[in-house]
Amino acid sequence: MSVPKAAVTRRSLLAAAATVPLLSVAGVLRAAEPDLSALKDMTAGARPIDAAERASRLSRAQALMRANGIGAVLIEPGASLTYFTGVRWWRSERLTAAIIPVEGEPCIVTPFFEEPSVRQTLAVPAEVRVWQEDQNPLAVVAGFLRNRRLATRPVGIEETARFFAFDGLARALPGAKLVSANPVVRGCRMVKTPAEIALMQCATDVTVAAYRWLHPRVEKGMTGAEIGALMEAATRALGGAPEFALALIGPAAALPHGSREVIRLSEGQVVLMDCGCTVQDYQSDVSRTWVHGDASAEQRRVWDLVAEGQQLAFRTARIGTPAGAVDDAVRRLYESRGFGPGYRLPGLSHRTGHGIGMDGHEPVNLVHGEATPLAAGMCFSDEPGLYLPGKFGVRLEDCFHMTAAGPRWFSEPPASIEQPV
Numbered sequence: 001m002s003v004p005k006a007a008v009t010r011r012s013l014l015a016a017a018a019t020v021p022l023l024s025v026a027g028v029l030r031a032a033e034p035d036l037s038a039l040k041d042m043t044a045g046a047r048p049i050d051a052a053e054r055a056s057r058l059s060r061a062q063a064l065m066r067a068n069g070i071g072a073v074l075i076e077p078g079a080s081l082t083y084f085t086g087v088r089w090w091r092s093e094r095l096t097a098a099i100i101p102v103e104g105e106p107c108i109v110t111p112f113f114e115e116p117s118v119r120q121t122l123a124v125p126a127e128v129r130v131w132q133e134d135q136n137p138l139a140v141v142a143g144f145l146r147n148r149r150l151a152t153r154p155v156g157i158e159e160t161a162r163f164f165a166f167d168g169l170a171r172a173l174p175g176a177k178l179v180s181a182n183p184v185v186r187g188c189r190m191v192k193t194p195a196e197i198a199l200m201q202c203a204t205d206v207t208v209a210a211y212r213w214l215h216p217r218v219e220k221g222m223t224g225a226e227i228g229a230l231m232e233a234a235t236r237a238l239g240g241a242p243e244f245a246l247a248l249i250g251p252a253a254a255l256p257h258g259s260r261e262v263i264r265l266s267e268g269q270v271v272l273m274d275c276g277c278t279v280q281d282y283q284s285d286v287s288r289t290w291v292h293g294d295a296s297a298e299q300r301r302v303w304d305l306v307a308e309g310q311q312l313a314f315r316t317a318r319i320g321t322p323a324g325a326v327d328d329a330v331r332r333l334y335e336s337r338g339f340g341p342g343y344r345l346p347g348l349s350h351r352t353g354h355g356i357g358m359d360g361h362e363p364v365n366l367v368h369g370e371a372t373p374l375a376a377g378m379c380f381s382d383e384p385g386l387y388l389p390g391k392f393g394v395r396l397e398d399c400f401h402m403t404a405a406g407p408r409w410f411s412e413p414p415a416s417i418e419q420p421v
Helices: 012-017 024-034 049-066 079-085 111-120 135-148 162-174 182-189 195-216 222-237 252-253 297-316 323-336
Strands: 072-075 097-101 109-111 128-131 155-159 178-180 241-249 269-279 286-292 354-355 362-366 379-382 386-388 390-395 398-403 406-409
Touching: 049 072, 049 079, 049 111, 049 182, 072 079, 072 182, 079 097, 079 178, 079 182, 097 135, 097 178, 109 111, 109 135, 111 128, 155 162, 155 182, 162 178, 182 362, 195 222, 195 269, 195 286, 195 398, 222 241, 222 269, 252 269, 252 386, 252 390, 269 390, 286 297, 286 398, 297 323, 297 379, 297 386, 297 390, 323 362, 354 386
Parallel strands: 072 155, 109 128, 155 178
Antiparallel strands: 072 097, 097 109, 241 269, 269 286, 354 362, 354 379, 379 398, 386 390, 398 406
C-alpha cells in the first residue's frame, strides 16, 4: 500500500507517520551498523528496458492515438516520461516535457541550459527543442505541433501534468482541443510486458529476502523507525533502492499509514510492516503482519480472516472480471464475519488493491465500482486488511499479475501468523 505521489510522496508520509526522534544509543547502533555480510546483490542480472521495447511503446501509443482521434500527447517529467523516452527529470517551474505525435519521432522541450543533461538519459530518437529564460516554453510546444500540422487535432494531456502546462498550451494554441491522454498512456502502461514483469519480480524478490533477514532481528524495545531502518539497510545490501519501509506497532497498526506516536515493541504486540523497493524503475510492494511473542485468540482470528480475504481476492481475479468485483467479494466475506459494512471500521477501510508498476500506485484499482475488466499483463497489489481502532490492524499484501490463465503471484502469501515470511 502506498500513497499517490500527486497527493504526497510516500517518503514524506512515512517521515510524518514515524516522526523519527533522537533514537536511543542502542537503537542507533542497531539501525546504523547491522551485520549485512550474509546479504548479496540480487539485482546484478536484472535487464533494463532496451531500445526495442521503448520503440514498441511509442508504436503502441501512436496506434492508440489513431484509434482515439488524438493528434499528440503532452507528458511532463515522471514515470510516464521515463516510460516512453527514458528521460529522467524532475518537475520545476521550468517546463521540460515530451510531445509524442501520432506519426514520427517525439519532441523533447526543455530549457536551453538543461539540454545537455536531458540528452544524457534520452533513450529514443527524438527532436529536442529548447527555450530561453525569457521565452514561453508552451509556445515552443505549440510551434512543434504547428510544424507537424497537428495544431487543429486534439492534444492529449497526461493526467498528472500540472495546470500551468495545460493552461499555457491552451493560450499558446487558441482553439486547440485539449483532452485526456488516458486512453493512450493508461492504454500502454496498464498492461505490462514480460520485460517489465521480470523487473517487478526482481524487486519483489529483494523485498521478500529483506523481510526474511529482518524478521528474526526484530527485538523487544525497538521502535517502528528502528525496524524500518534495518529493513532499508537490508534492501540496499540486496541491490534494491528502498522506496518505503513502514513499521507499525500495536495500536498504530490500526492506522493503515501510521501514527506520529512512538511505540516501543513489547510482548504480544502486533507488528505491521509495509515495504517496497525499486529495481530498474519498477517497484515492489509487500506487507507482513505478525505478533512479537504469542498471538492472542483475537489477533489470530483477524490474521486468519485477512489471509482468507487475500486468497479470495486472488481467486476472484479472472480475465474479463471487472476490477471492482474483486473488492466486492472480499467486502462480502468480511461483512459476513461482522466487520464493516462497506468501508466502515472495524473493517477494511481502504480498497482491496491498486495497480503497480513504475509507480507504486497506478491505475486501475481493485475498488468498489471500478468497471475496467481485468486483462493479461495488468499488475495489482492484493491487500485486504482489517483494522480495529485502538487495538491493532492486520494487513497482508502480495502483488500479482494477470495471465491468460488467471492471476500469478509475485510473492507467495505467508503461511501463518507464526510464519509471516
